[in-house]
Amino acid sequence: MLDLIIKNGTVIDGSGMPGYRADLGIKDGRIVKIGRVAEEALEIVDATGKIVSPGFIDPHTHFDAQLLWDGCAKPVIEHGVTTIVPGNCSLSLAPLKAEHRMKLVGMFNQIEEMPYKAFEEGVEWNWETFDEFITRIKKGLMINVAPLVGHSVLRLWVMGNASMQRVATDAELVELQKLLSECLDAGAIGLSTSFVDMDETLQPVPSRYADMRELQALSEVLGEYGRILQIVPEFYDADLTIARIDQLADLSLSYGITTTFSPLFVNGDNLEGVNRTMTRVEEQAARGARVWPQVQTRPIDISFSFEVSSLLFFRLRTWYSILRFSNHEEVMAAFKDPDTRKALIAEATPMNPVWGSLILRQVKSEENQKYLGLSLSEIAEARGDGLVETMMDLSIEEELQAHFLSANLGHNNDTKVAELLNHPNVHIGASDGGAHILSFSTYGDTGYLLGHFVRDKRLLTLEQAIKKVTSDTAKIWGIADRGLLQTGYIADITVFDPKTVDRGDEYFVNDVPGDGFRYVRDANGVECVLIHGEIAFSANSGYTDSAKGQILSGQAS
Amino acid sequence: MSLSTQRKSIYPLAEDDWNSIVARELSNLAPEDAVGQLQSWNLHVFMRPAAPKDSPRVGNPILPGDIIFLEAPLT
Numbered sequence: 001m002l003d004l005i006i007k008n009g010t011v012i013d014g015s016g017m018p019g020y021r022a023d024l025g026i027k028d029g030r031i032v033k034i035g036r037v038a039e040e041a042l043e044i045v046d047a048t049g050k051i052v053s054p055g056f057i058d059p060h061t062h063f064d065a066q067l068l069w070d071g072c073a074k075p076v077i078e079h080g081v082t083t084i085v086p087g088n089c090s091l092s093l094a095p096l097k098a099e100h101r102m103k104l105v106g107m108f109n110q111i112e113e114m115p116y117k118a119f120e121e122g123v124e125w126n127w128e129t130f131d132e133f134i135t136r137i138k139k140g141l142m143i144n145v146a147p148l149v150g151h152s153v154l155r156l157w158v159m160g161n162a163s164m165q166r167v168a169t170d171a172e173l174v175e176l177q178k179l180l181s182e183c184l185d186a187g188a189i190g191l192s193t194s195f196v197d198m199d200e201t202l203q204p205v206p207s208r209y210a211d212m213r214e215l216q217a218l219s220e221v222l223g224e225y226g227r228i229l230q231i232v233p234e235f236y237d238a239d240l241t242i243a244r245i246d247q248l249a250d251l252s253l254s255y256g257i258t259t260t261f262s263p264l265f266v267n268g269d270n271l272e273g274v275n276r277t278m279t280r281v282e283e284q285a286a287r288g289a290r291v292w293p294q295v296q297t298r299p300i301d302i303s304f305s306f307e308v309s310s311l312l313f314f315r316l317r318t319w320y321s322i323l324r325f326s327n328h329e330e331v332m333a334a335f336k337d338p339d340t341r342k343a344l345i346a347e348a349t350p351m352n353p354v355w356g357s358l359i360l361r362q363v364k365s366e367e368n369q370k371y372l373g374l375s376l377s378e379i380a381e382a383r384g385d386g387l388v389e390t391m392m393d394l395s396i397e398e399e400l401q402a403h404f405l406s407a408n409l410g411h412n413n414d415t416k417v418a419e420l421l422n423h424p425n426v427h428i429g430a431s432d433g434g435a436h437i438l439s440f441s442t443y444g445d446t447g448y449l450l451g452h453f454v455r456d457k458r459l460l461t462l463e464q465a466i467k468k469v470t471s472d473t474a475k476i477w478g479i480a481d482r483g484l485l486q487t488g489y490i491a492d493i494t495v496f497d498p499k500t501v502d503r504g505d506e507y508f509v510n511d512v513p514g515d516g517f518r519y520v521r522d523a524n525g526v527e528c529v530l531i532h533g534e535i536a537f538s539a540n541s542g543y544t545d546s547a548k549g550q551i552l553s554g555q556a557s
Numbered sequence: 558m559s560l561s562t563q564r565k566s567i568y569p570l571a572e573d574d575w576n577s578i579v580a581r582e583l584s585n586l587a588p589e590d591a592v593g594q595l596q597s598w599n600l601h602v603f604m605r606p607a608a609p610k611d612s613p614r615v616g617n618p619i620l621p622g623d624i625i626f627l628e629a630p631l632t
Contacts, residue, residue, distance in 0.1 A: 286558035
């Protein structure tokens, strides 16, 4: 008697080979039979007309905090994702001494836009070591988690405040190596670091104070364990990105490690830079270095209200300082104060093309409902006022609950993005899942890949797209027994309808601890998701109470 | 496949500032112009927000983790 059979589906096994009609038999969490399965089973999933593929792996997320209150990391499983990698960009929630908790919360708030109140009301701080954190999140875990340990956090533990001021001493380097070893022993899949991120005081995060000898010392440990190094390079500049690729290549060759950097964006003004970057990746790969750029599938869009600071205003110093460091009443007062208002208008006016194309997506008041779905240009014209003035006035009228969408800000050249997604040296990732929850929805990138790029634009084959987000990812990260549909492999499986699979519309939902909100998307066309042989989600009945998620520590290849 | 020529850069040493990098790496440049040129090639560092007043890094924006270019962008 089998536990479960998936019948009559088209199996696309994650290898890149063409799909074929077959049943899958599952027993004790593993695939035990592929073909015509005549045996009986406790449960049958009818996949007629559907694709049966390995569960998707998302290698760049920030679900660290959410996993403390939600072992499903909703809504990623319903998008077909069965494994997530949190702890990117030098930030993980462990190891963490009690005295550093608020410092780390500040960094998560600044870098990943995770609200303070979510930490206050959603987190019981009952761990310090990485091992204790893993024990903590294992309870009720539905999704598989391959956690990175953050370099900034390691430095904070070993060096305290000096981690934000100087390089490590020789003795501290030994301590950092020892601590990294302990985290890898406890289940970390690798180390993340960042060369761009800033903390809540807009000062560089601790990882940026590490010199090359510290990176070499930590890479030496990664090499001993066969684990991966993830970095955030200065992605806004091709020369800097190329210099980072060379740095990663040297570390890869010296210590035998796999490295990955994220993100690599395509924008209208950097096509030549992207081409140069990829040429360098190819050159370094030819030397035998393992340097994997991560490319996200979705275009960049940002939603915002003035209730919280937004990435969109990061380069406008007056705006950003008001939005970042003021409370609700102070922002309202700033928008009403004639002098401040004048300064804000002057600073923002050069970006009028951006403001004019904003779409008003949500308001509370009855009188402004008529503007929903219109561009700010249209609204400003109707009200006979300027763009920036209209944006502020609508926000005042809505008590800062006017929500605007800036769509297609970049990474929206389908042909070029698809060229990258298809590239043999490119790793599909960089979703940022679980982060920036008040700016955009980081869920549904695989639906966008399969719906937009595969079905609608025909820029990738279905087999190639699935391979990229399953077996390729598993190989790069050293995740064993997953990423392929083969006998003996763990039954992490996604069943979806190729005719309808896609990401759903983005919407704002009040489901974050501390009465908080976030932007999310539902999935379209995902019928059923299995994790370790059990149904975790089905379109018909939603999430189950399965808790088969595992910690995957890996051996990077 | 050999490595193509890229813009020359270094990783700074722990206590490096503009002057020490010029002295070590750019002795071929006229001293009165060298620091300004080095800064112009590294606006990602030069334009960085100032460190807090109580930081030991006040007056020196260079971080140990930076990439420092030693020449202008290649054409």
